[in-house]
Amino acid sequence: MNPTPVPPLSAADIPEVTANISSPAQRLQSLLADFLDKTQATFSLVIDRGGSILCQQGNLPESTDATILAALAAGSFAATKELAARLGETEFNTLHHQGKNANILVSTVDDDAVLMTVFGPETTVGLVKFYAVGTVHCLATLLKEARTSPDSQIAISKQDFNAIGNIFHQ
């Protein structure tokens, strides 16, 4: 049975969703958790368009590597964008892959990121699309904030680097 639809999120919803949470990372996690809860989707992944994972939420089978999903989804979305360009479109905002038991919806977040959602037969593509619209809007706002957040710092010194020998070994 499908869950009862609730209006999609807007940017104004972010404070409510994240009332007691401070860092952009935690707020992103909270937003994705809320999205999964409302859609009953299995897993969601925010991906840099170059293929790197920015954050993720939900559960995948143990044998499934999210890193590989991210690389393939980014590649697939990039290829589709080229298809769109040849048809006079800037890009296709969403990409849906339908399987027997698993589906993937990839949605544009902003110029640099996409949202990938994996879902099964317990929900519908319509419901996932419906909530994805508001979620990507909120994600874009949070990602913009995260870029300039003091949390987005990592302090590594030359001394740390000098202590590193060969990184990879046979």
Add this chain to the structure above:
Amino acid sequence: MSIINYVNKEVQFKIVYYGAALCGKTTNLAYIHGHITDTNKGELVSLATAADRTLFFDFLPLNALVIKGFRTRFQLYTVPGQVIYNATRQLVLRSVDGVVFVTDSHWDKMQENVESFHNLYDNLVLQGMDMDRIPYVLQYNKRDVPRLAPVHYLEYILNNRPVRVPSYQAVATTGQGVFATLNAISRLLLRKFIRETEETAAAGQVRAPAPAATALSGIAAGTRR
């Protein structure tokens, strides 16, 4: 740009193996996958044609060391070398942090090597990057073939920019030079990342948002070049 995932505490670097068709890009990744320690290794994914030619890319994620609580991950990609796949090469280069330019050492391949190098230059420019600022290394592969171009000649035609870059002789099928090349580009990327984090810390400010065309992404604070 390197990407920091603050949820999982990871710094991610994207390395692209670039070069002419059949120069040994995929062979490099296959050797690394087959011989790297299990703790580092991810799954090797190849999007190839039925004839085993790279159609889109090969992808190999590698876990590396932990620095200050952050795990470093290096994501290795190859591009399709065939001339007709230039649009695909441009897609794979998106958000690249470093490049390994793989060269076929056979005399007959010199023109293809140079054309591929120019193609890399052009494709980086299209993405707002340039070879003066992106870390890259050269790998002179197939040093076991007959009719071998001497290293000094390869240096002359490929490593003649104002700043010379590290170059490695290799036989990717046997693994010679493969890990040396991988370690070299990885260290270059880490060094650049550290330099930029120090500069940021010295400036006492967070990194500025990047221009839209090459922007930092998401929760990530990427290093700029």
